[in-house]
Amino acid sequence: MELGKYRLYSEMARGEKKAELVFKGARVFMAHTGEFVDGDVAIADGIVLGVGHYSGRREIDLTGKYLCPGFIDSHLHLESTLVTPGELIRQAALCGTTTFIVDPHESANVSGSEGIDYILKQTENVPANVYVMMPSCVPATDVDDNGCTLTAGKMKSYLDQPRILGLGEVMDAVSVVNGSVSMHEKLALFENRVRDGHAPFLEPGDLAAYALAGISTDHECVDYDYAMEECRNGMYVLIREGSAARNLDAIVGGIVSRHTDTSFFCFCTDDKHIEEIRREGHINYNIKRAVQLGLPVEKALKMATIQAARCYGLSRLGAIAPGYQADFTVLDNLKDLNVLEVYHKGRKILAESHGNIPPCPPDLKQTVHLDHFSQEQLILPHAGGKAHVLQMIGGQIVTEDLREEVPFQKTEKGNVFIPEGGYLKIAAVERHKNTGKTGVGIVKGFGIKGGAIASSVSHDSHNLIVIGDNDRDMYLAVRELIRTQGGYTLVENGKVYETLPLPIMGLMSDAGYETVNKVLKKMIAKAYEMGIPKDFDPFITLSFMALPVVPEIRITPRGVYLVKEERLLKTPFEQ
């Protein structure tokens, strides 16, 4: 702080001069001591000067209300919410989240540095603090066919950007523990910064080796015991409550029943649709749910504020104390925990507030490169014997690798698998470089009847992914996404029912969240109607079925992938 400013603010802090702005009479959450105290909060230039007895040139009466530091989402992908970054931030900020630790992993997988630059530019002038973790696994693995490769060399130019905090979730645990040169070049580049993890259910020795590489967070744990194992290994546990993966009940339930020390726990959403943010909330929902489960509200608030700030070295965020940025969330009471107002740098965030956000570069709106695609590419010859079947699980992104006899049909070209009796067809179609690669597999548990569902959002390579009970509708779905240059689509009985175009890298809409929500609601209702079980979020669950780093079995444009065995099968009938 410039000395002239400090002198003025010091006078205000000491009450010798009226502060610029004072929030009067709230119960203020003191993050360092984990308690509420009654007091006025003095502000100048977006910075807290002190908490005590103050009067200001401008005053905001908060009598009877609860003033908390703005919440921090310690890990999320902006792209997953389908709207532009500015849209998402605005909606989540209205829920009380004022700091976002963002991994632009999806954009980087489609468009490389240009994708990262897009996220940085779009979040420059939003009413929130947006920090970026450099995507570490682009592509996620060697079996991926994505749009770009991000090497340590390419990352170097980002090191000096003040909003680049560290290395994004390191998903390729195998490369880490085996000491792969290219992976360790990236880890070394961020040696003195935070390196985020992605480590679902590593064996104890592997987890130790993974932590030894310097990785200090994880948001992938789905149960209490594993969360504790990670924490014992020195990692912050970022408790995730998103659209597809909901881990909060399991982890917080364990914390409550065992009176666990929560110093190294934070909250994140990872991937959450804007429609759910609007309906349920953002990090405020993590807090509310944790409190409902019996976690003391003070502990939940610390997870959402100062602990996340400390985890990421953000020394001036996450508390209401002198020198901290004036990011506040006003709550009605400690039971309902409704967010009444939100402030960023002392300024109220308004529902209609838009920053000055630049348009998307045209190149990033033409990213589905799939000049030739025929229905024949979807045929799956039945080789006889048992097939690897991808069992989908409600509310989870993990899958089970079943080996089962599956139905088939004789054709002139030989026996082919037919989607019947609960078995469906799934396909991943490469869309970045016109390679024509198409992998076809068999899934169970997704239930769609008389049509197909497809998406160009398909972690992490974002090829096209489609599930259906007949080839014609699956083919139509792929054609539709070529036409719209990305999106979500539902095809029923030979007709496109509805499409949500996502032209920005095939990941995001530029239509605004109202349109996105409206279309999505309609499509989701239809998807359930077509037989998809209600414990799935149809499009989000679909979007994880090609991710070759989450157990046990996935579909990729090169074929079926067995995650634990690290084995690619050209057809599900390969043993």
Place this chain on the structure above:
Amino acid sequence: MELGKYRLYSEMARGEKKAELVFKGARVFMAHTGEFVDGDVAIADGIVLGVGHYSGRREIDLTGKYLCPGFIDSHLHLESTLVTPGELIRQAALCGTTTFIVDPHESANVSGSEGIDYILKQTENVPANVYVMMPSCVPATDVDDNGCTLTAGKMKSYLDQPRILGLGEVMDAVSVVNGSVSMHEKLALFENRVRDGHAPFLEPGDLAAYALAGISTDHECVDYDYAMEECRNGMYVLIREGSAARNLDAIVGGIVSRHTDTSFFCFCTDDKHIEEIRREGHINYNIKRAVQLGLPVEKALKMATIQAARCYGLSRLGAIAPGYQADFTVLDNLKDLNVLEVYHKGRKILAESHGNIPPCPPDLKQTVHLDHFSQEQLILPHAGGKAHVLQMIGGQIVTEDLREEVPFQKTEKGNVFIPEGGYLKIAAVERHKNTGKTGVGIVKGFGIKGGAIASSVSHDSHNLIVIGDNDRDMYLAVRELIRTQGGYTLVENGKVYETLPLPIMGLMSDAGYETVNKVLKKMIAKAYEMGIPKDFDPFITLSFMALPVVPEIRITPRGVYLVKEERLLKTPFEQ
């Protein structure tokens, strides 16, 4: 970590290769989760590889014992223990302290950069981690006559040294909150590092302004309520239990009775004599005492380990987890908390282990520059009326400013104060630059009879300080300290009873702790015998009576100083 090494250690962490060294079968304190778990700890090259089931090429059986991270003293002055830095570290390390956050404030006040370099060099090859905070207040205030001035300009050359962590305790709160240029130059120099505080009982507004300047720790709070105030202002509270200042009972007592969140509390000793370290312990004593007061042992251990490490940004210290430095303290049980063994970087610290410590440069052993000193300089003319009397308080370094009628005697030169009826004489004699400045005052509560006690350790300027009930013995005491070039001395009835020479900057002995302890024990016993109350540590309490930053009244070579009023009086009779 170099990749070849990582690959090898990863194999060891995963149990594919035997680890270099394994600590078997201990109950291991997991700092991140605040719990004990049974496990083996695998080590290589002084680094923890993992906690779990391991076998090693070398194994140390710790069955039935408790393995904790090495303890951290979050704030201390090495000089105050009277022995050379290496001696102190060795003794404290044997008590389980493996990391020392050191402020070489005393050395800097006597010898400037040379004094700091001395501390850095002496702690280069010790069996512990020694980090240095750059002394911020040299001299402590404008009313001080010390040996050197340390400006921001002079500090710059230290910024790149990896063991310089931040700015040392900022004692001059007035300069901070008033925005003094020279003070804020120093604060700005360490903007992105830790800036330690020293803020006994600031008013709420002043404390806010002080924290606003970026100061984030304090070790001066003596009670629970103020500790909480500091913590609410975003400051870590370093709970001090030293030789002179013992604040632990008051603060931890409050914590226990109110179930306070202790995330932002740590432990320190500040100033502790080696004799007491040997008898009572070091940070292990803080832990033991806190547990006796009812603090859960896990919370006490976190204060002594990971919380202190996080406070100072030491990301690889304070826990037993992969990648952390293998600094361990082995305890017998959780009740007695006796330290059985201590390890630094996986190596056992032995009682006889001396590092390769260079000798003290000759210049630093000739620092008492006082060529002319006469007994007349000690005469205190009695001006009539009430005098400011410095009331000393047992177990505290704060004093009270009494205004009382004091005894006097008629002489040919007029009325002079005579030390009688509980009133004693105190004098501070400038010793760095032969200025001849001598301040004389009146104290109460110290009780010495028939003699004088003197010291060249006298915070923070380290001029000579002497208290006695007659001028002759006080004069003899000063002469003795000129002869020995610094030290502690006791004079009784015209004869030097005993002197502990402290020739290194007038602060430290080079005789080894056994000699220091033996002589000190004898002198302290004698001091009590001469009437000093047993709730004082005679020499340490004496050494704080010239410190013009601790309320309420002090003696300096320029006269009596009223701390709160910031007013220097030529004589205690000035109103």
